Amino acid sequence: MRYFSFLLFAGLLLALGSCRTDFETVASKGELAFSRDTIYLDTVFSNIGSSTYTLKVYNHSKNDINIPTINLGKRSNSKYRMTVDGMTGVNGKEFSNVTLLAKDSLYIFIETTAAATDANPTDFLYTDNIEFDAGTNLQKVELVTLIQDAVFLYPQKFIDGSTETVTINDEKTYGFYLDESDAINGNELNFSNKKPYVIYGYAAVPEGKTVTFAAGARVHFHADSGLIVSKNASLKINGTTSTTDKLEGEVLFEGDRLEPLYDNIPGQWGTIWLQNGTKNNSINHLTLKNATIGLLIENNTDQLTIENSQIYDCTNYGILAKSALITGQNLVINSAGQASLACTYGGDYKFTHCTFNNNWNGNSPTSVLVNNFELGATPEVKNLTQATFNNCIIYGSYSNHLSLSKKDAATFNYSFNNCLIKYFGSSTNALYQFTTDSAHYTNIILNQDPAFYKTSLNNFNIDATSAAFAKGNSSYLIPTDITGATRSLPPDLGAYQTKEFPKKT
Template sequence: MRQHFTLLIFGIILAFSSCRTDFDTITSSGDLKFSKDTVYLDTVFKNIGSSTYQLKVYNQSKKDISIPIVQFKKGLNSKYRMTVDGMLGNNGKIFQNVTLLAKDSLYIFIETTADITDANPDDFLYTDQIQFDSGANLQEVALVTLIQDAVFLYPNQNPDGTKEKIKIDGKDVDGFYLSENDPINGNELLFTNEKPYVIYGYAGVPENKTITFEAGARIHFHANSGLYVGKNASLEINGKTSTTNKLENEVIFEGDRLESLYSDIPGQWKSVIFEKGSANHSINHLTLKNAIVGLDFRSSLNPISIKNTQVYNCVEYGILAQNEQITGENIVINRAGIASLSCIYGGNYSFAHCTFNNNWSGSSPFAVNLSNSLAGATPETNPLTQATFNNCIIYGSATNELNLDKNAKATFVYQFNNCLLKFSNSTTNPNYQFKTDTEHYTNIILNENPKFYNASENKFNIDKTSAAFAKGNQAYIITTDILGITRTSPPDLGAYQNQDFPK
């Protein structure tokens, strides 16, 4: 009994001693500290919401404080919105009597959705400030966002409220056909460099029409969107060599999130689909990134030219070609979940001075995959009449970066001349006898490091220490590299002429 009484007294003493007497707060005196004095929200397109950005607010005093008001300087008219420690306040704009405990901090999360008309017409910046308190205790944190104007292309709304559809692979998908005489946009089949374009859904090229992209055009695809080049339709990408790191003359296909966080995230949009029977495609100086399938060719049965083109960070394939005729020069592909380049179900292919790399994590992806069959197709096999790789680099992070899927029921013709290949596993498979099979392999550099400048950042330049330096055959030379630099003799392998890397 005595023990119980002692425990009871001890419990009461402990309860009283642990009770705080300072639940009351004092008004903030203007001594708040902030994780940054300006929050820069990355560039956004007009009326497309930004990512969420964080600001931390610190109370370094020994007293619990109350901040009488936290608000945007523009008040309820601000195009910014925020939450303060999870609270929504008045429409995410105004918060009153915000408590911040001693030696503690609170989180503010900020977003914006603004129109180009909201921005300063001189620099297209939209700005505001978060105000903490007022009068003599006023403290402010600046907010800055660059608003970019654009041409928006999207499916129309049907009278019943559904979206316009086009048919791809036998299915109705959100999409629309581009018009030469659109009442708002004019000729939608001509993409200029005057403004960026943002595409929602699949933009379709009508039969017997040509879509053209001028040098410097910027095309941004929303999630689940893409480009569909239909039967008897054509695509022309007329990019040119750029002279600065801004790639001012390159045609660029990417997602519509401009924040740096999204610059290298795969799968932000779907694909450029070239339907069976589409024709006369010409691609020069295209940079495509962050799709599911980059360029998806489906037996156009007409010659295709791809030059000076880069494809990066695709969930499945960088370039997928099914029974196609492709001539490729100065192509660079990196990071694809299945294969950077996959030429399946036969066809006719010739590649010179290309860099096919695959740094996708995992051991199964390939840099190059060749096949003369397709499961479920009728017939199941098609002849691969030619697959020639001259002065190329085929490399990556996996053990083997080349896959030859040969079906004996159809022709399978392939040849690698003066190429650097990564294939580390020894094998008795007759398809991979790189040193003794002179019919298919000539002057192969096997498993040596090309020493790319920075493959993780898609920089595949080489210098004179590379195993690819001066190992090319003059007979296969493309006179200028992907940057327009004149190649020397003997030429380097891959898409880049060697340069000294910056120190």
Template sequence: MRQYFILFIFGLFLAFSSCRTDFDTVASSGNLKFSKDTVYLDTVFKNIGSSTYQLKVYNKSKNDISIPTVQLKKGLSSKYRMTVDGMSGNNGKIFNNVTLLAKDSLYIFIETTADITDADPTDFLYTDEIQFDSGANLQEVALVTLIQDAVFLYPKQNPDGTKEKIKIDGKDVDGFYLNENDPVNGNELIFTKQKPYVIYGYAGVPQNKTATFEAGARVFFHANSGLYVDNKASLQINGTTSATEKLENEVVFEGDRLESLYDDIPGQWKSVILSNGSTNHSINHLTLKNAITGLDIRSQDNTTIQIKNTQIYNCAEYGILAQNARINGENIVINYAGLTSLSCVYGGNYLFTHCTFNNNWSNSPQFAVNLSNSLAGATPETNPLTQATFNNCIIYGSNTNEFNLDKNTNAAFVYQLNNCLLKFSSSSTNPDYQFKTDAVHYNQIILNENPKYYDASNNKFNIDNTSSAFAKGNQDYIIPLDIIGATRTSPPDLGAYQSAVFPK
């Protein structure tokens, strides 16, 4: 008897299951709920695909429903495309009889690829709607994307189907040389603010030529891309002071992913390389972020590179890597580097005044500043460090020691810190780190006191009058204006920023 009872229950279960295979759905009644009423797809460049965005659709009723149509209002001509619960529908534009169970939800994933000509010419927005059902039951969710026009620079295709290449460090890499008489772009050696530039591969500055970046120029580098300045070529970055946080007059180098998710992700592109023998460089008001190495500076042609009012953030390896270079730096700010914010190796000659070298990278050991007069594998392995002087600077970060000296006694190693705030928390008997007693190398050092930045985690290094760096600078080294153009008072504050009310 017990066996018959079990078979009876099992039969009822099968009958119930078979009658539920079509879910007994009822027609949608226009009462769907949505995770948002407008889906904003972040800014994209023309004809470059966007990231994927999601919309969640809820059936709050007690009935399983069937939505007769889920479609883009512009139909098959829409520049948007969707998947609905994993289904591709008709070219990702139109879906029929979409089932949604009671008290359940489904996901819609949305992408777009559009040209500037598809956008509204007054605001460059491309829009559409997702329509659910029709007539009295019609519900809509808006889609909005800002399309940016841009100048695209990339390696050409060779007749044999391979990509154009240039040599960097003896290796062929995907790249091209900028052309001052390009039939499409005109003079590619002059970067203006009229349109942003998107670079694929390495853009090379040819020998005996100069690449000039005018105030307000915006350059976006694709993955594995960068800028390469060849032997006897020059780089001139001519940004100026901006009045707002939009940095409207800065020259900006960053990756080409415009979604907010990528704002602070390191390593999205490679580097700006100033090669051996390149010459007469000047960098002013540059903001560079999210590279592997920001500025990779090699031995210069007996000229000193001027770097002023420059910010470098979120680099996977180095903010500035200088090898036997000559640099005069003023009002530089560097933060978040996977290895070192400023690394001067294989000797050279360096003078930094009113700079903030910080490293808040979460792992250790990273440094804010590293100095070395050697380089493994070089011939010879040592090279004289003839000067490394830091005046009115801050050298700080999240690790115990943010200052490192890698000294080889086979070559000169000349360094001096004057009126600097320095983080070096561990005690050391090494004679190179006697900050209070070694007057040859250290003068007026503030050791291990918090500079009280406004918000270092978000790269805001402004200070106010409660900072340990307030009014601790030496007037003899003063740079009259700080990194944002504020007038320095006497005695000046340490670092790149003159103290003021914190930004809002």
């Protein structure tokens, strides 16, 4: 027993001795390797925090090393901050005696919050670097961020600590009313293209007022934010045709995260809400992305005209209309959790040369939904005066991309003329008699591929191989397409006239 205890004790000593090298380090010799030489933190708005970016630092040597210092070049004055393997150091700016084991690596996470005044006035770049060690062993990784100045619109905070609100359906919501004589911003009802706008909470248009968006205006909505157009108020979006991929003439509505990672992420903000009784609304050349509901339109007895516009990547609907009056031309909607276009609770709708697609991943959403009821509403059923679709494409990645639902004996007028439709559903349902019901369907192309250029990039151009090529009826012609190109005769279906593109990859 004593012999066994001696062997156990000796074994423990040997084990401890063999691990001792884990605690012995040699000084760094400036031979660190990095996952990147420069960290580009993409574009951020003035005084709005960035996403977190990662740098990986490697020790390829056979020795455990000690890095005497890891610092931001501007030290405590830097607008960057970082953690090193979970350590915060001195205010996220300076770190001492960091151990990096042999053949191992460590992670550095970097963020920034900087103002436009911190950036270089000629290129709006804010820069710094991460310095590893000093003297002859000094190594650097550059940090670069583009700071964009903006107009910030948000609810006021009152002396008693309460915050400004707006009333939506008798409930108070975090928001504010746009002021045409604001002491700081001037007329908040006129959105120009001089600076982008960032909105916190719901910006509401007061009754009887008109909000106008000039060509090239950029509006970014924070989480749980949006725009409300009140009763008797009006919305005017005055975008124009763009000649480059920068969409310089478009009015752009999207979230306030500018990093490429967020380009196609839905649900980053709320909605554009045209409430009951709005009037004289018009939308031209709008690109709207990443909302929960792109446009929510209810009970507008004045016609909304929406032309040459695009709505992408919305959590629930691209457009949700309730008893609305809408005319749409050269409209493209793609990727929504329930329906790209929903014309519900009756109403009056006419869409010409539009592309309604849905590539939402999961839950088998549809592209076009039309019904004449709303459960729980009073009355529950309303007349569908018309739902007319001319020279349109209704398509997507699932089996059925048209959903028609009629309740009771209320009026339910619908017609599809010269449209390409994807529908593999029941052939006995009276609402979907595409080839025999001439009162509701004329010249329907059923279940043929429109051969969109690249739906993953929201590019719905077609070429001569498309089943929609030259299949339109000239009597419904809109002379130019969504890009301003002249349509040929007979026209193509959808919002785009045929255009040749490089071979798909």
